[in-house]
Amino acid sequence: MEGKIALEEHFAISDTISATHDAKYTGWFPAWPDIKRRLLDLKELRLPEMDRHGIERVILGLHNPAVQGIADARQAAEVARKANDTVAEFVATHPHRFSGFAALPMQDPDMAIAELTRCIKDLGFKGTMVNGFSQVGTPENVVYLDDPRYEAFWGVLEQFDYPLYLHPRDPLLSREPVYEGHPWFMGSAWAFGVETAIHALRLMASGLFDRHPKLNVVLGHLGEGLPFMIWRIDHRISQTPRNIPAKRKMADYLGDNFYLTVSGNFRTPSLIDAMMEVGSDRIMFSVDYPFEKTAEAATWFDELHISERDRRKMGRTNALSLFKLEGSPTASR
Numbered sequence: 137m138e139g140k141i142a143l144e145e146h147f148a149i150s151d152t153i154s155a156t157h158d159a160k161y162t163g164w165f166p167a168w169p170d171i172k173r174r175l176l177d178l179k180e181l182r183l184p185e186m187d188r189h190g191i192e193r194v195i196l197g198l199h200n201p202a203v204q205g206i207a208d209a210r211q212a213a214e215v216a217r218k219a220n221d222t223v224a225e226f227v228a229t230h231p232h233r234f235s236g237f238a239a240l241p242m243q244d245p246d247m248a249i250a251e252l253t254r255c256i257k258d259l260g261f262k263g264t265m266v267n268g269f270s271q272v273g274t275p276e277n278v279v280y281l282d283d284p285r286y287e288a289f290w291g292v293l294e295q296f297d298y299p300l301y302l303h304p305r306d307p308l309l310s311r312e313p314v315y316e317g318h319p320w321f322m323g324s325a326w327a328f329g330v331e332t333a334i335h336a337l338r339l340m341a342s343g344l345f346d347r348h349p350k351l352n353v354v355l356g357h358l359g360e361g362l363p364f365m366i367w368r369i370d371h372r373i374s375q376t377p378r379n380i381p382a383k384r385k386m387a388d389y390l391g392d393n394f395y396l397t398v399s400g401n402f403r404t405p406s407l408i409d410a411m412m413e414v415g416s417d418r419i420m421f422s423v424d425y426p427f428e429k430t431a432e433a434a435t436w437f438d439e440l441h442i443s444e445r446d447r448r449k450m451g452r453t454n455a456l457s458l459f460k461l462e463g464s465p466t467a468s469r
């Protein structure tokens with residue numbers, strides 16, 4: 137399919153790729169040198185790859201945890217600003233092919249609001265990608281987005297009418313002893329999904345979407361397991377009330393306040409399950425570049441045995457309307 141839009145596509149700046157990353161990945165992640173090169177590249181490799189696989193536009197977002205892992209708020213704000221300026225400068229050279237998600241210093245809600253506002257109003261960004269909880273003040277102090285300190289931030293985001301892409305990050309081992317001694321759980325094989333599903337449920341249960349019914353949150357990887365689990369969660373809550381502040385069922389929020397992307401989860405039965413839970417109006421194409429292969433994502437998506445109407449919605453038009461994008465007229469036919 138021509139004219140696809142992809143929105144979980146990562147980049148890095150030198151400030152966000154630390155020596156810790158290299159130490160962590162070298163040895164057990166053979167693809168890391170190539171991934172690192174692709175993360176740091178904007179100008180050379182992306183556009184030819186998009187052209188080869190029918191991707192008209194990419195919304196760029198920083199890799200994880202990047203800004204969310206910088207406990208010092210001022211430093212986090214500085215790195216976020218640098219990353220956002222880097223994207224803005226690049227997007228300006230290809231305004232019909234690239235857009236940006238703001239990286240935000242959630243360590244300080246006021247600074248996050250200021251940077252979000254600058255990114256959307258001055259730089260034309262299409263929302264924000266936040267990598268899960270933020271470490272605030274000290275590395276051990278973690279703050280999730282359902283924290284009351286973010287109430288004003290969510291209000292501003294709702295007013296701008298752009299979504300927050302809730303991207304995974306690893307939990308701190310000190311808080312998740314169940315993973316101890318089993319490092320294979322960490323990262324995108326398992327811990328990412330569980331951590332992010334719980335974070336999304338925290339947002340739903342907190343009543344956030346009762347207070348801000350127009351908010352939209354995007355989840356990657358076909359919803360981090362939530363489409364499969366959501367009925368049982370509501371079913372068990374209904375059997376044993378648990379003083380949850382939210383007024384509605386979790387499935388209602390998943391259907392009304394969330395969008396899912398297929399990033400890194402190119403599995404047809406899982407997609408069908410997601411389509412049956414939230415519908416094709418709220419699912420969008422994505423790759424998860426450069427951690428996933430564009431060819432694999434695009435070939436799978438283009439050849440799916442679904443209606444062309446659903447393919448067009450998920451591949452393109454849902455994203456055009458959610459992000460208020462102008463698509464090229466030839467691709468929209």
Ligand code: MN
Binds near residue numbers: 144
């Ligand atoms: Mn990703």
